[in-house]
Amino acid sequence: MTEQEFRGFLDDICVAFMRPDYALWRTRIQLPFTIVTATGPVSLANDDEVKTNFDQYMEAVEILRITDVVREPLKLEHCSDGTVLATYRTHLLSSGTRVHEPYTSTALLHAHPGQWRMSAILNALGHHHWTGNAPFLTGEKDD
Secondary structure (H helix, E strand, C coil): HHHHHHHHHHHHHHHHHHHCCCHHHCCCCEEEEEEECCEEEEEEEEEEHHHHHHHHHHHHHHHHHCEEEEEEEEEEEEECCCCCCEEEEEEEEEECEEEEEEEEEEEEEEECCCCCEEEEEEECCCCCHHHCCCCCCCCCCCC
């Protein structure tokens, strides 16, 4: 993965949440897809689970009135098995105002014909902080 490919990947995953564009998001992940948050891992095994999770993030975007997501590339680490650990900082903004402190995440990326796809995000910020939806795909509200 080149720096340019890394920036293109980050641009795509930002655009996917700002449009919203589930089809674009889906082209940048591979199944199973694991999201690791402070509350633990969530593994998405099929398209229905990915779509449910995406929709819950869209709910958080609406609640927070996020108008821009900026993902700043920090580091690429090429692993001996051909995967890449891509570390980046995420900034969530509403009309230019920060809605959450920036946070750093790492994606595990795999080469696919013509693009890179992630199988996991470490230190993701879960939508359940804002939506109240349990992070384990059941969709019920937290108490």
